[in-house]
Structures are given as C-alpha cells and as structure tokens.
Amino acid sequence: MLDPILIMLIGMAIVVGGIIQFKLHPVLSLLLAAIVVALLTPTASVEQFFIAKGGLEADALKQAHKSIGERIASEFGNTCAKIGILIAMAAIIGKAMLDSGAAERIIRGMLKITGEKNAPIGFILSSFFLTIPVFVDTVIFLMMPLAKAMGLRLKKNYLLLALSVIAGAVMANSYVPPSPGPLILVSAFNVPIGLLMVCGLLLGLCTITVGYFIAKYLNTKFDIPLRDSPDARLEDIKAIAEKDDSELPSLAWALLPAVFPLLTICIRSAVEAFHKSGTPLTSSAFLNQIFDIVLFFGDKNIALITGAIFALWVLARQKKTTKDKLTSFVQTALMSGGGIILITAAGGAFGGMLQQSGISVRIAELTKDYQMALIPLAFFITMIVRTAQGSATVALITASGILAGMAQNANLGFHPVYLCLAIGSGAKLIPWMNDAGFWIMCKTSNLTEQEALKTIAPMQSLMGLAGVILTMIAAWIFPMV
Incomplete structure (x- = not known):
C-alpha cells in the first residue's frame, strides 16, 4: 500500500508536468491526476475517509466501492x-x-x-x-x-x-x-x-x-x-x-x-x-x-x-x-x-481524490508527537495540509482537530485566539493547481498558470508567513492570560 504522501507527490507531478511540460489543458491534467490518485488509493482508505466525515459504516462501504469514475464525478459535481x-x-x-x-x-x-x-x-x-x-x-x-x-x-x-x-x-x-x-x-x-x-x-x-x-x-x-x-x-x-x-x-x-x-x-x-x-x-x-x-x-x-x-x-x-x-x-x-x-470543478475533483487517499490523517499522524511550540506547529500543520490537498477549509478543520485537544490540555502561556490566527495564516500556503480558488484567481485575472505561480502563490504564501510571525510576536508581548 502506497503512503498517501507519495500518492500526493505523484498527483502533483502529473498536474504540474501536464500543464507546464506537456501543455495539456488544465481540465485534462487535473482529471488525469485525479484518476491516478484514485487508482493508487486503497478502498480501505476511501472507506475510512467517509467514516471520518461522520457517515455510517454501511454508507461509507457503499461510497468506497463506487467506481473511480463515479467518485471523481461526484467531487466534480460537488464543486460545481x-x-x-x-x-x-x-x-x-x-x-x-x-x-x-x-x-x-x-x-x-x-x-x-x-x-x-x-x-x-x-x-x-x-x-x-x-x-x-x-x-x-x-x-x-x-x-x-x-x-x-x-x-x-x-x-x-x-x-x-x-x-x-x-x-x-x-x-x-x-x-x-x-x-x-x-x-x-x-x-x-x-x-x-x-x-x-x-x-x-x-x-x-x-x-x-x-x-x-x-x-x-x-x-x-x-x-x-x-x-x-x-x-x-x-x-x-x-x-x-x-x-x-x-x-x-x-x-x-x-x-x-x-x-x-x-x-x-x-x-x-x-x-x-x-x-x-x-x-x-x-x-x-x-x-x-x-x-x-x-x-x-x-x-x-x-x-x-x-x-x-x-x-x-x-x-x-x-x-x-x-x-x-x-x-x-x-x-x-x-x-x-x-x-x-470546468477548471475549478476539475481542481475540486483532484482535491477530493487527495482527501480520500487519507493525506490529512497521515499528516496528523506525523505531527501528533512533534515537540514544537504550539503556534508554529499550528501554522506548520495547516500549511502542509493546505498544500497537499488544496482546500483551505479542510486544512483549517484538520489543524483545529489536531490542536484543539492539545490547546485545552496544555498549560498555555497565551490566549487560544493566537492559535486560531496561526492556523488561519497556515491556510494561505501554498496555493497551486489542486486549489479551486487558484484557478478562479488565475482565470478571472487572465494570468497564465506560470504567471500565477510566480505572483499569486508567493504573495499569498509570504502574507501567511508574515501572519504567523506577527502572531508569535503578539502572543509574546500581549499573551492575554
């Protein structure tokens, strides 16, 4: 069984390579990457994804055994x-x-x-x-x-x-x-x-x-x-x-x-x-x-x-x-x-297949015992999830699920509002082709994909980085506890 992180990297390579190297239309590159990610994802991971979303085990099993085409179409339709x-x-x-x-x-x-x-x-x-x-x-x-x-x-x-x-x-x-x-x-x-x-x-x-x-x-x-x-x-x-x-x-x-x-x-x-x-x-x-x-x-x-x-x-x-x-x-x-x-929905389908691979759970496992200060840890977890599967909202949910318990159990030296701000900052990194919002910004502004990656992505990422730095400074000077 392939590690979800490896599956994610393969999907990223197909999207970026297809658009930049082979000049494929973004819709084709994104759908091709979604198919490959879905093929590499075990049925058990898909089932676990739907259970984690709050579905019944029988319903999750039914969803997991749908054909790859049906699952991609479903995520495509959800985005639409x-x-x-x-x-x-x-x-x-x-x-x-x-x-x-x-x-x-x-x-x-x-x-x-x-x-x-x-x-x-x-x-x-x-x-x-x-x-x-x-x-x-x-x-x-x-x-x-x-x-x-x-x-x-x-x-x-x-x-x-x-x-x-x-x-x-x-x-x-x-x-x-x-x-x-x-x-x-x-x-x-x-x-x-x-x-x-x-x-x-x-x-x-x-x-x-x-x-x-x-x-x-x-x-x-x-x-x-x-x-x-x-x-x-x-x-x-x-x-x-x-x-x-x-x-x-x-x-x-x-x-x-x-x-x-x-x-x-x-x-x-x-x-x-x-x-x-x-x-x-x-x-x-x-x-x-x-x-x-x-x-x-x-x-x-x-x-x-x-x-x-x-x-x-x-x-x-x-x-x-x-x-x-x-x-x-x-x-x-x-x-x-x-x-x-079409481009935005194809991006949603690719992001949906990445989520079903269990990438968020895998990242949570890798970071649960990481002995880092909570504010940069919150930023780091959110950034990784955001970059991996494209959705800022999913990244926020994942990071809050991991850190909410830690924040309540730990003897924090600052108000939990700073963790919220750190997570919000991490959700800005790094926008690319698996993010539906990236395509909306790219196409409405008439920038090419390469231009958007050179301008929108670094600007947004640097603003997020500035956000977490300012959050850490504020938590140190005004801890509010």
Missing part, C-alpha cells in the same frame, strides 16, 4: 454545486458592468477619493472588508472587472491592481468571522467570536500591508499586460474609458449590480452568525416579513442571480440594445464563465 451558479452569474455581471460603462463610472468615483497613485490601496482595502461577510470568490469575481477597467485607464500597473484585489480577499477569508473558516476555529477552540473579529481585523490589516508591498515589487519584476479575453476585449474597455461622464450610467445604477448582492449577503451572514435560529428577529410581524425577503435574496446564489439581472438591465438601459443582442451578450459571458467552472 458550490461555485457553478456564482461563476456563471459573476461572469454576466462582470461583462455587463464593463460593457455598460458601470465599471468605468465606479473607477472614476474611486479615483476622486483615492487619486490615481493610491488606487491599488483602495482596491486592497475594499476587497478585504467586503470578504469578511461575503464569499471570497464572489468578491474576486465582482472586483476583477474593476481592476481591468482601472488598469486600462491608468495604462500601467494592472498586475498590482489584480494582486491587490486577491491579497485583500484571501486574508479576510482566513482571519475574520463570519467567514466560514474562522467560524470553525471559534467553535473548535472556544474563542469568543468578538475577540477573533478584533484580532483578525488587526492581523489582516497588517498582512495585507505586507501583501501590498509584495504586489508592488512583483509589479516591477514582471511586466504582465492586461490581455484580451472573450468577455472583456481591450478595445471595448478603451472605448468606454474615453467616454464623457454624461454617456455613462449614474453612480447609483453602476453600483447596483455589485452592491445589491454584497449588501444582502452581508445581512444574511450577520443574521446567521449572531441570531439564534428558530426565533423571530423582531417583535413586529411586518418587519419579520421584510427581513425574510432580504434573507431570501441574501442567499449567495439568489443574490448573484439578482445582481446579474440588474447588470443586464443597466446594460440594456444604457446601450438601448435589442433582445437578440442581449441574448448574444449573455452567451459570450457564459462561455467565458463555463471555462472557469
């Missing part, structure tokens, strides 16, 4: 279920905002506040605070078209703008509740949610500052232009950038397709995080009905569908386009989004 509608609707919103001039109007409004010189700072802060209540991929989908429009307007620094959007979003996703990962840590370590919010905000602002300077350096080192893509042709963006203000939609209409989903998702996230389910929100039946409507639209899929409808309405209103042209427009946007969905 999570991100399929989001990506498709975000593709429509992004293209509609670019073509209608809404993105250009928002850019002009932002420049009045930040000035051209500080535009990347506006992007990194916006993506950071928006990702606290909103799904990280949603923020990237909605903000990347703005980065493209700004890059064309400035005629420089596109990589800096794209990396700023990514830097802010990924750090908030690991540190600040009510993002899903931090909520898991709150439960596992019994840390007050308000305390993790404050500490996560402070650490997040520090790490995105580091990320900003890294992005500035990478922007000078790599001359990556803003490229043509089917959903965002440069000549179309340029033509819009040269328009007079009177030819663009008003700022309120321009913001509507993005702000409506963000606002409703924020409200729903806040209610789910702080309100006890099953009890009325207010004493007024009328207000409760209003809240029910808002919460309905706050579902991330419903919110993005509604945002896409608003985006198309703004486009039709601004360009006075015909129904046939609108149908053709949606078709083009969905073709672009469909490619991202």
